[in-house]
Amino acid sequence: MADDAAQSPQRVLLVTGMLGAGKSTALRELEDLGWESIDNFPIRLLDRLLTGETQDHPLAIGFDCRTRGFVPQDVMDQVRQLTDGDAVSLTTLFLDCAGNELERRFNETRRRHYLAQDLPVMSGISAERELLAPLRAWADVLIDTSEFSVNDLKQTIRDQFAQTAPRAMTVTVSSFGFARGKPPTADLVFDMRYLDNPHWVPGLRELTGLDAAVGEHIEKSAIFASSFAKMRALVLELLPHYAEQGKTYVNIAIGCTGGRHRSVYTAEKLARALREGGFSPTVLHRNLASRAAELVEGGQQS
Structure with a gap:
């Protein structure tokens, strides 16, 4: 039985997407579901993080365009290398949201968009969407939060990523x-x-x-x-x-x-x-x- 456990692949979920689309909420909900969550992780160090013993808990790793060394094509290449063997079972979740709703959320919280600097919020949103387009198309799971409340997103995360062990409905x-x-x-x-x-x-x-x-x-x-x-x-x-x-x-x-x-x-x-x-x-x-x-x-x- 110990040998079987050692051979079980590490379950990893990469959580990314548009700023303001709900990444932090998703990671907190995953943590409540038993995942070990890490946000703003330097994605270039992913292979080092996963080297060594298999973790007892599934691992959720959040990153976005603010993460140091973030290059979508490099992320995809790195994931392909990690999943060549049987040691890692990796899924990518992309959180998207309509531009007008993202603009409303940024204006409501009075936060400056990372890519906007002194430009209007929508300029940053447009630049980010163009940057993330390859990653969005490549992701295994896409959740659009445009019409979601916080509770709606939490419910969707529970539906998609609750542990697979049998439980009461x-x-x-x-x-x-x-x-x-x-x-x-x-x-x-x-x-x-x-x-x-x-x-x-x-x-x-x-x-x-x-x-x-x-x-x-x-x-x-x-x-x-x-x-x-x-x-x-x-x-x-x-x-x-x-x-x-x-x-x-x-x-x-x-x-x-x-x-x-x-x-x-x-x-x-x-x-x-x-x-x-x-x-x-x-x-x-x-x-x-x-x-x-x-x-x-x-x-x-x-």
């Missing part, structure tokens, strides 16, 4: 408002906007789907009982198959217009049904604390 049921954007990492999305909107019912606007009065209003709908039964049956049928395919996380998103009434009630009801079916879902309500607003809720028929 994590099921999340979340509510959200379409008017405030769809969750980008959902596996299943259900739209509850076919139901009457409690926002326009006197006495219910300031309440949420956690309040009994809102639930009673939704349950009165002639279509709700039959449609929910089909939703419940579909989810309970699919979850075991997701588990068979080795999926570690399943995210079920339920939306309505504002994310405060119909989606919240339905998410809670579905979570109870899943618990009865033997699962242990986590329930999240993304927009529950959002202010009730008519401009968000739209017309009375929305």
